[in-house]
Amino acid sequence: MDSKAIVIDGSAMAERLRNEVAHRVEAFRSATSIDPSLAVVMVGDDAASQVYVRNKMKQTAVVGIRSVEKRLPRQASESEVLEIIQELNEDSSIHGILVQLPLPEHIDPSVVVDAIDPNKDVDGLHRNNVAALVLGEEGLVPCTPTGCLLMLRQYAENLSGMRAVILGRSRLVGKPLAELLLRENCTVTMAHSKTAELPTLCRSADILVAAIGRPNFVQGEWIKPGAIVIDVGMNRIKDNDGKRRLVGDVDYQAALSVAQAVSPVPGGVGPMTVVCLLRNTIQAAEGQLGQA
Numbered sequence: 001m002d003s004k005a006i007v008i009d010g011s012a013m014a015e016r017l018r019n020e021v022a023h024r025v026e027a028f029r030s031a032t033s034i035d036p037s038l039a040v041v042m043v044g045d046d047a048a049s050q051v052y053v054r055n056k057m058k059q060t061a062v063v064g065i066r067s068v069e070k071r072l073p074r075q076a077s078e079s080e081v082l083e084i085i086q087e088l089n090e091d092s093s094i095h096g097i098l099v100q101l102p103l104p105e106h107i108d109p110s111v112v113v114d115a116i117d118p119n120k121d122v123d124g125l126h127r128n129n130v131a132a133l134v135l136g137e138e139g140l141v142p143c144t145p146t147g148c149l150l151m152l153r154q155y156a157e158n159l160s161g162m163r164a165v166i167l168g169r170s171r172l173v174g175k176p177l178a179e180l181l182l183r184e185n186c187t188v189t190m191a192h193s194k195t196a197e198l199p200t201l202c203r204s205a206d207i208l209v210a211a212i213g214r215p216n217f218v219q220g221e222w223i224k225p226g227a228i229v230i231d232v233g234m235n236r237i238k239d240n241d242g243k244r245r246l247v248g249d250v251d252y253q254a255a256l257s258v259a260q261a262v263s264p265v266p267g268g269v270g271p272m273t274v275v276c277l278l279r280n281t282i283q284a285a286e287g288q289l290g291q292a
């Protein structure tokens with residue numbers, strides 16, 4: 001297949017952003033003599049979550065952010081989790097709090113997320129931060145949509161007037177990204193599992209974002225020639241030879257032959273998400289210490 005699209009290199013962009021964050025961390029430390037600090041709360045021992053948490057903590061160290069892990073057993077009660085959150089809220093040496101999702105079924109994630117001090121809510125999921133995003137006010141914005149927007153800006157300086165179709169309407173990705181793209185004056189359509197005529201809708205998009213969790217779901221013929229395609233999906237599939245492989249929601253090879261630019265999986269949105277978490281942490285620390 002004739003490939004012509006630009007590959008949106010999320011790893012390289014994330015590396016540049018990490019350097020920027022490291023400079024902000026250094027400036028913050030020189031001005032305040034305080035280490036910007038992130039607390040990661042993990043309940044249970046979900047294997048994928050453990051990998052994500054380890055990776056996040058490793059990367060905080062790279063930019064000079066201190067990280068603290070609070071691990072609770074799977075059977076911990078909701079009130080035990082809320083107690084930890086309260087302690088972290090009151091601890092002035094902690095500037096960012098992240099609760100690794102998913103939580104065990106007996107714990108309501110929205111109760112836990114809304115217990116976090118919104119100024120420390122580096123995942124941007126607290127209802128005050130959600131409201132701030134919708135109202136166009138200052139607040140902490142979820143990391144994955146921020147990463148997607150930064151990638152888009154790299155390939156289209158002015159997004160105004162572009163038609164964006166977002167597949168997926170989750171609170172974590174689709175909805176906040178729709179708000180961010182509206183702010184950029186895109187014409188935004190959100191699609192989901194009940195959307196009719198998905199291929200036709202996708203084909204109308206100058207910007208197509210797939211965040212549904214269905215391996216290789218978006219076909220080449222669904223993509224408008226010259227569109228920018230951002231693939232948020234992270235799906236582990238088994239190859240014909242039995243090897244496990246990470247793929248996105250878009251048929252990547254097919255997209256390469258139609259689109260103007262495509263983000264790969266892995267090496268696209270994933271690294272950008274983690275670096276946006278580091279950015280949110282330094283932003284939260286600056287805000288709390290009046291350094292913003």
Ligand code: NAP
Nearest residue numbers: 144168169170173192193211212213232233234269270273
């Ligand atoms: P989610 O909460 O499960 O939401 C999935 C969304 O996709 C829902 O809105 C659902 O529609 C929609 N959907 C499912 N099947 C569909 C179909 N056949 N056609 C159209 N829409 C469909 O997922 P999420 O947390 O947003 O994550 C989505 C994907 O992104 C996952 O693969 C996840 O691993 C990945 N992800 C990656 C990163 C990263 O850093 N790269 C970060 C977060 C998530 P309904 O609302 O109608 O059910």
